[in-house]
Structure formats: C-alpha cells, structure tokens
Amino acid sequence: MNSSYDIVIIGGGPAGLAAAVSAYDSGARSMIVLERDEQLGGILNQCIHNGFGLHTFKEELTGPEYADRFIRQALERGIEYKLNTMVMDVAADRTVTAMNREDGVFQIKAKAVILAMGCREKPRGALNIPGYRPAGIFSAGTAQRLVNIEGYMPGKEVVVLGSGDIGLIMARRMTLEGAKVKLVAELMPYSGGLKRNIVQCLDDFGIPLMLSHTVVDIEGKEHITAVTIAEVGADLKPIKGTEQRVECDVLLLSCGLIPENELSTAAGVELSPVTKGPVVNESLETGVPGVFACGNVLHVHDLVDYVSEEAARAGAVAAEYISGSSEPGGREITLKAESGVRYTVPMTVRPDRIDDKLTVRFRVGDVYKSAYVSVYFDDERVQHKKKRVISPGEMEQIILTKEQLDSHPDLQTITLKIEQP
Amino acid sequence: MTKRELTCIGCPMGCLVTVELDGDTIASVSGYTCPKGKAYAENEVKDPKRTVTSTVRVVGGKRERVSCKTASDIPKDKIQDVMREINSAVAQAPVGIGETLISNVAGTGVDIVATSSVGKYHG
Secondary structure (H helix, E strand, C coil): CCCEEEEEEECCCHHHHHHHHHHHHCCCCCEEEECCCCCCCHHHHHCCCEEECCCCCCCCEEHHHHHHHHHHHHHHCCCEEECCCEEEEECCCCEEEEEECCCEEEEEEEEEEEECCCEEECCHHHCCCCCCCCECEEEHHHHHHHHHHHCCCCCCEEEEECCCHHHHHHHHHHHHCCCEEEEEEECCCCCCCCHHHHHHHHHHHCCCEEECEEEEEEECCCECCEEEEEEECCCCCECCCCCEEEECCEEEECCCEEECCHHHHHCCCCECCCCCCECCCCCCECCCCCEEECHHHCCCCCCHHHHHHHHHHHHHHHHHHHHCCCCCCCCCEEEEECCCEEEEECCEECHHHCCCEEEEEEEECCCEEEEEEEEEECCEEEEEEEEEEECCCCCEEEEEEHHHHHCCCCCCEEEEEEECC | CEEEEEECCCCCCCCEEEEEEECCEEEEEECCCCHHHHHHHHHHHHCCEECCEEEEEEECECCCEEEEEECCCEEHHHHHHHHHHHHHCEEECCECCCCEEECCHHHCCCCEEECCCECECCC
16 A cells, blocks of 8 residues: 555445546546445445446346446456554545554545545434433434344344335345344335335335325334334324324334535535535536536435446546546536435536536435426526426436537526426 | 235235135136236246245354355245255265255255355364
C-alpha cells in the first residue's frame, strides 16, 4: 500500500467495484478500494435470492453471483483493495484516514475520492414504536445476515413491520426455513416493495399484507412475546378500537433505507434533505472538488443494475478528473423536482460536460396511474410522456440530450413534474 | 367452474387477473390490461414455477453456509420438498461458485448449485 493514490474508492460493494473497474478502463491505474467487511461484494453477499442483473447481464442472477461478476472484473485488472478496513475520515483536501488490524491507523492522500459506502436501514429508534425494548427486534437486513451468512434463525413466529423489499424477501426466507410469518404490516396504503416480491414472497405462502397498519405496542421484558397492531387513518395515526394483539418471538423492521453519509459530511459535502445523499452535478461530483459519489450512498436505488451503471460513470469521470483533461465546466443549469417528483439526481447539469445524453433519475412521492412525466425547460414543456403507473418504490428516469440543451443557450432551470390528464 | 385471482407481476401496475377454470381447462381470463398479464395468468394456473434460493451447511470451511439455488425453475408445489433436501445436505469445503451440491433435487430433474464460494478453513 502506498501513502498516495490517484483514486481512493470507499466501499467494495456493487458501486465501489463498478466505479473501480470503470476508472481502470478509462485509464486510471493508481487506485485502491477500501472495504470494511472481510470480503468484497457488499450487501449482495447476503442477498442470496434471485432477480439481479436482468439489465446488466441479460440473465437472472442471485446477489452473490452478481457480486462475483464484478469482483472478477476487478481482480482481472489487478485493482488493489484492502479488506477489514474501516475509513474513519475523509478531509476536504482528500486525505483519507482509515484503520485495520495489520496497518493500524493510516492516511492516504488521494487526487480523487469516490464515495461508495451504500446505505443502512432505519433502526427502531428512528421509528418511535412505543412499548418495551426486549430482544428479538431486528432490522430485516440484520435477520438476512443472520439467516443467510451465519446460518442462525432469529425465531419461529414472525411479524414484519414495513413492506420494503428486504422485509418481503425475509418473510419468504424465514417461511422456507420453517418459521411462521404471521403478517406484514405497512403504514402506507401501498407497498414500497416490488409487485413480484409481494406475489412470490407473500401470496405464494398465504402471508397477509395489511396495508395502512402499524405496530402500536411491543410486549415482553427479556424477549419479545407479542405486538399490537392497529389500522391507521389518512393522517397515518392509529385508529382507536382497531388494535389486535399478535403473539410473536421476532419483529422484523423493513421501514426504509438511509444513505450512510457520515464520511461525506466530514469532508464538507452538502447533502440533499430529500435523498439524504450528496448534492451532485452531472458528473456525480459533489460540491467538494475531486469527491464523487455513486450507488446507495448517493440515493437509494431499487435495482443494483442502475447502481452499477451510475458507478461506472463516477469511475469514468474520476479518471478524467485525475488526468487533468476535464475542461472548465461552462454554464450550469439547475434541476428542480415539483408536483409529485420528490428529487432528481443529478441536481445540476453543465451541458458542456455531457457526451450526447444524460440520464436523470428520480422518484415520486405517491402512486400515480395514467399520469404524465413532464420536463420543462424554464416555462417551455419539452417532454410529456404518459406512464401507465408510477410508484414510490420504483426509480424513474428521463433522458436529456446535449443537442436539446445546446439549442437552449439561455436555459436557467429544468423542472420535472408529474401531471395528471 | 372455479375461479382464481392473481396479481400480475409483469409491471408495477399489478393488475388483478381472474382466471375461470372448467376442471383443468381455462374457460376465461379477465382483468388483464396487456398481453403480458394474460400470459402470466395462464402460466400461473397451468404450470407455476419458481426458482428456490437457500443455503447449504458447509463443513471445514471459512464460513458456515454456502448460498445456493435451483439451476432452473422448479414446479411451485415442489418448493417444500426441495427445501427439505437442501436442509439435510452438507457440503465439504472448498466449494466453488457454480458447483453442483445436489443432483436432481426432489426428483425435479433440476440440480442445486452453489451461488458463492467458500474456501477451506486453515486453523
């Protein structure tokens, strides 16, 4: 290991690996991937279910197989990496401080840093569930690690709160391993999970999905013994008289993911209050020069294929940045999310810095049927595309072309909206 | 005449498709809004199939479990039989990704293959 590298990549999951491979293929050679786990691949290693890679590899892979494809690509290129290594700090001058058992605490000077730390689950503390604090309450991802990696079953009678995809996948997984999954309660009137998972993880096993329901009490002093669930109204508050007690020895929480940005904040990177990830331009560069972000640390994705695609772009622009061939940015246009669109990534675009087109990804805040995704260049509507359905669980995208941007030299703001007919 | 209601998984619309069965033959399919929905519902009624993923116990390895899957889809009603065989299987480390762990699982003609690698444990 050297004390300086052109590119330091923080995180060896799908984003970090795709960024490293792409940076290499764009000419970068001096780089290192820092990974805190004992193996590369990140969260994919515990996602043993299938359904990954349909876009990238045109075949259906399991999580570990998808990870393996990228790990191989990184190894074939001889990309340097360090496992069991925790990054403690990233400074604005791109000094990375990390530690592990062999090297102790060490520092690396980097010309460019790629943030690829991923995200983590909302814990119980962030959900304000009343009741006791016994053992037996796990985030769905923790249970996934226990069952799939450690071979340990957290319990036999399960209630799942939240219908995110990991919760649905774990409902099936624990059923297959002999547990009784009693129900999945979802606060919202719709599920944030994919339809396919609702059918194949719940319907297949007769597990009820109770929409507009939440947990209002937890019983059990040492270990959880029961929960009380209740229906919620349009204000998302529990309705008195609808409470029912459900005995269980495990409560799984699948209530959303938050990008893990402690390091980004330390580096002085500005975060979006909506995505909880860095504010980036078309090159996935944060406000701190030479610091790039990709994958779930930037915004939570629905499909890993999009993570790989986004990370490949971060790798390529970082390689260009360190070679000094980046031209000055030119004019910058702001992207705005309105009426139903919660956010966009990127948040700004410099037309001079895109090749021929730019993918803008976004999410909506509600379920819309037969609505239009519209794009406005200042007050002029330039795209108006009908979609049969748009839902918060799925990431959406629009494409901006360089040609279109160049033909609007005075453009200030691009606005994305959902419009009803 | 029996009725089956299915949620189509072709896209986020999740159309509720109703299939009416006269014995084993499909009498009618309704509720779908595109050809995908019709085809999905017909397949689900006639010959529903699933990929099963799980883990197999490993001895002498760096890890306790190796992830695995059915190499192709198996009939849905065989899921429990397949799981029973997976849970009684033991693999000897090292295990390589793609390696066959169980041949012809539960008489389906489909193999269980490893989806990750587990190296040997050296002290």
